[in-house]
Amino acid sequence: MRVHVTVNGRVFERDVEEHKTLLRFLREDLGFTGTKEGCGAGECGACTIFLDGKTVNSCMVLAVEADGSAIETIEGEAKDGRLSVIQEAFDRHHAVQCGFCTGGMVMSVRELLQRTPKPSVDQIKEGIEGNFCRCTGYQQIIEAVLDASGQKELADKGGLKHA
Amino acid sequence: MLQRFQYAAPATRDELLGLLAERKGRARLLAGGTDLLVNIRNGAMKPELVINVKKVQGYSGITWSRSEGLVMRPATTINDVLRDKNVRDLFPLLSECAHDLASYQIRNRATVIGNVVNASPCSDMAPALLCLGAKAVIASKRGEREVPFAEFFKGVKKTVVQDDEILERIVVPAASSGARGLYRKLKRINGHDLGIVGVALMKKDGLLRLGISSSAPTPILVDGLKERDDIETIVAAARGAISPIGDVRCSKEYREYMVEVFVKRLFAEVK
Numbered sequence A: 001m002r003v004h005v006t007v008n009g010r011v012f013e014r015d016v017e018e019h020k021t022l023l024r025f026l027r028e029d030l031g032f033t034g035t036k037e038g039c040g041a042g043e044c045g046a047c048t049i050f051l052d053g054k055t056v057n058s059c060m061v062l063a064v065e066a067d068g069s070a071i072e073t074i075e076g077e078a079k080d081g082r083l084s085v086i087q088e089a090f091d092r093h094h095a096v097q098c099g100f101c102t103g104g105m106v107m108s109v110r111e112l113l114q115r116t117p118k119p120s121v122d123q124i125k126e127g128i129e130g131n132f133c134r135c136t137g138y139q140q141i142i143e144a145v146l147d148a149s150g151q152k153e154l155a156d157k158g159g160l161k162h163a
Numbered sequence B: 001m002l003q004r005f006q007y008a009a010p011a012t013r014d015e016l017l018g019l020l021a022e023r024k025g026r027a028r029l030l031a032g033g034t035d036l037l038v039n040i041r042n043g044a045m046k047p048e049l050v051i052n053v054k055k056v057q058g059y060s061g062i063t064w065s066r067s068e069g070l071v072m073r074p075a076t077t078i079n080d081v082l083r084d085k086n087v088r089d090l091f092p093l094l095s096e097c098a099h100d101l102a103s104y105q106i107r108n109r110a111t112v113i114g115n116v117v118n119a120s121p122c123s124d125m126a127p128a129l130l131c132l133g134a135k136a137v138i139a140s141k142r143g144e145r146e147v148p149f150a151e152f153f154k155g156v157k158k159t160v161v162q163d164d165e166i167l168e169r170i171v172v173p174a175a176s177s178g179a180r181g182l183y184r185k186l187k188r189i190n191g192h193d194l195g196i197v198g199v200a201l202m203k204k205d206g207l208l209r210l211g212i213s214s215s216a217p218t219p220i221l222v223d224g225l226k227e228r229d230d231i232e233t234i235v236a237a238a239r240g241a242i243s244p245i246g247d248v249r250c251s252k253e254y255r256e257y258m259v260e261v262f263v264k265r266l267f268a269e270v271k
């Protein structure tokens, strides 16, 4: 089937097989490999992207379903060669280790901060509950989100003191 | 990689019902896909045709009116329920259950109807719908029929919905608006875990109902209780209604015990 999508503001048109997931389409056909496949079954969140303004697990969406949609991936997070506020905070707080979860994690954090500009620690935990990180233990990520949302004093209280 | 199938995204209800009738048993409806695509991926389902319900006109949104009640449709997502002001104000038990389902990004996609048609014993929406006396409006080319949720679930992953039918509307009656209720779900971790036990307790106009998940082959309703019944009577009714199994997640005895714990807590918490 012929599919038109906009990814990070660029328009793409491709033929795609009906049974291909949006995740595989983004990675294999369009080259957006920042979005990862961890489990392929909705558990890990490494495949999280924005589909028409909402975060979804792209491993559980068909590429054909996305026809006509606007998609945003981690590749669109930095603008004009500059990291976003969230990315900079992740960097400062060592919230990235192997990086496999980071693309999806940053998408979920962006969505959380759009809904809740100054989230509490509990709200952060809930916002990223669909994203596994096997490296950091989450504390650095939580501190990065506190910092990115203008709550650096709370981030420093976390005790890891990276930044 | 998923196995091959054909795909259709009908724009009208007639077209969709036609496809279902034509491909009886060989087609599967796709709502949020959070159950279906997992089932296709692991080979449990092998549809020849996948029919997306989300493009059908009139199949999205939530509406509320005194005359029609609260109506949810095939594309109504769990987060639609959580964002809806009428749900929050009038049917808080629905929000309670919706909030406990999966992770934020899954809730953006997963539908209420997909959740009940999937008919997992651990469905999180079923306890609320059972307590609130909701009904399913089921359509096919043959016509339309209504089934109360108390009669909807027929076994593990089995419901009254036939191969050529679509569950088109879930209707929560206006009579249940204002019902007080809470849901408690035992799970290991948020966001990735199906319930080990789930209990919803509703109080309204002197009546008390329990909706229990993960404790029998289907989600169950315990009806016929009163707000002023003593806690022993209510616990005994819950105990009598459930028939849990022991599995990888916990033993039968632990499930029985936790149902009792939740019933007691909820009885005190729902004012």
Ligand SMILES: Cc1cc2nc3c(=O)[nH]c(=O)nc-3n(C[C@H](O)[C@H](O)[C@H](O)COP(=O)(O)OP(=O)(O)OC[C@H]3O[C@@H](n4cnc5c(N)ncnc54)[C@H](O)[C@@H]3O)c2cc1C
Pocket (backbone or CB within 6 Å): A041, A042, A043, B028, B029, B030, B031, B032, B033, B034, B035, B036, B037, B038, B053, B074, B100, B101, B102, B103, B106, B109, B110, B111, B112, B113, B114, B115, B116, B117, B118, B122, B123, B124, B125, B161, B165, B166, B167, B168, B191, B192, B193, B194, B195
């Ligand atoms: C990681 C993960 C965590 C999860 N956690 C939970 C949880 O905590 N609690 C819980 O209850 N569930 C959970 N689920 C299961 C699932 O997300 C829910 O059951 C969800 O509500 C299903 O809705 P859907 O729209 O995605 O259904 P789909 O996958 O689109 O459909 C489910 C089934 O219903 C059929 N169907 C869909 N719409 C209709 C219709 N209108 N009429 C007739 N048949 C229809 C489909 O053909 C399919 O067989 C989880 C799933 C995953 C992957």
Ligand code: FES
Pocket (backbone or CB within 6 Å): A036, A037, A038, A039, A040, A041, A042, A043, A044, A045, A046, A047, A048, A057, A058, A059, A060
């Ligand atoms: S790859 Fe999609 S949730 Fe794990």
Ligand code: FES
Pocket (backbone or CB within 6 Å): A095, A096, A097, A098, A099, A100, A101, A102, A132, A133, A134, A135, A136
């Ligand atoms: S940084 Fe390795 S999984 Fe999160």
